[in-house]
Amino acid sequence: MTLTSLLPSLRKSIPDPFVIDRWPEWTHLTTTDVVVSGVSLLRLVELCDTPCVHIAAAVVPGTHGHPSDVEQSSVVVATVVEIPHDGLLVLDADITRVQAHASEARLIGRASTQHSVPFSLSAEQSAVLPADLRVGDLIAIPCRGAVCRRQLRPGGVS
Numbered sequence: 001m002t003l004t005s006l007l008p009s010l011r012k013s014i015p016d017p018f019v020i021d022r023w024p025e026w027t028h029l030t031t032t033d034v035v036v037s038g039v040s041l042l043r044l045v046e047l048c049d050t051p052c053v054h055i056a057a058a059v060v061p062g063t064h065g066h067p068s069d070v071e072q073s074s075v076v077v078a079t080v081v082e083i084p085h086d087g088l089l090v091l092d093a094d095i096t097r098v099q100a101h102a103s104e105a106r107l108i109g110r111a112s113t114q115h116s117v118p119f120s121l122s123a124e125q126s127a128v129l130p131a132d133l134r135v136g137d138l139i140a141i142p143c144r145g146a147v148c149r150r151q152l153r154p155g156g157v158s
Contacts (some may be wrong), residue, residue, distance in 0.1 A: 008130070009113045022101040023142045024056035024075060025067035031111040034075065034140045041077050041108055041140050050079045050138065051093035051152045058144070074147040076100070077108070080137045088120040091139065093152035095121060099144035102127045109138045 004016045015029035026037045034041045037056045044052050058071035078093035095102070102125035112130035119133065120126050121141070129139070 005116060008115050011111045011113060016106070018106070019101075019104055020065050021059050021061045022073075022104045023059065024054070024073040025059055025065065026056070027065075027075075027142075029106065033108050034106055036075055041075060042138070045077055045138060050077055051091075051149060052077050053147050053149050053152070055146050072146040074098075074143045074145065076141045076143055076147060076152060078139050078141065078152070080133060080135055080139060082135060083119075083133060086120075087118070088122075089127075089133075089139075091121070092154070094154040095125065095141060095143075095152065096123075097151050098147045100125060101142045101144070105129060105139050105141045107133065107137055108140050 002017050004010050011031060015031050018029055024036050028035050036054050039054055044054055053074050053076050055072055055074045057067035058073035060066045060068050076093055076095065078091040080089060081092050082090035102121045105127035107129055112132055114130045114132040116128045117131045118126050119129050
């Protein structure tokens with residue numbers, strides 16, 4: 001248990017902790033944004049709309065953030081399109097064709113003070129996100145390897 005999971009009101013002042021090995025190099029979280037290698041994902045959404053992808057060097061596991069010389073990692077930002085009662089989130093990106101670390105998914109764009117609950121992102125992947133998640137919210141999801149935007153098109157061409 002983390003402080004922000006016990007007291008979600010703390011999310012207004014400190015970001016949720018994250019597993020640095022699952023995110024690209026030089027990733028840091030704020031209370032409302034994820035910044036990867038100096039690039040704000042909220043600003044990236046302003047420029048590119050969603051779904052969008054940012055690619056950087058992967059982190060060498062166990063090095064506390066040391067970038068890899070050969071591996072890449074990505075972050076996908078998607079918009080919540082629908083929240084059916086069955087708990088399966090409908091995003092504007094299909095993450096079933098990428099190696100997503102769904103357990104590391106983050107709400108960006110606002111700081112929620114609600115407790116987190118599990119949501120399904122696909123049949124095999126789930127994320128713990130704030131209970132007050134709503135249509136239009138932005139979700140940042142780290143992925144292994146370099147992801148192309150065309151891989152994220154729902155029912156689209158890979």
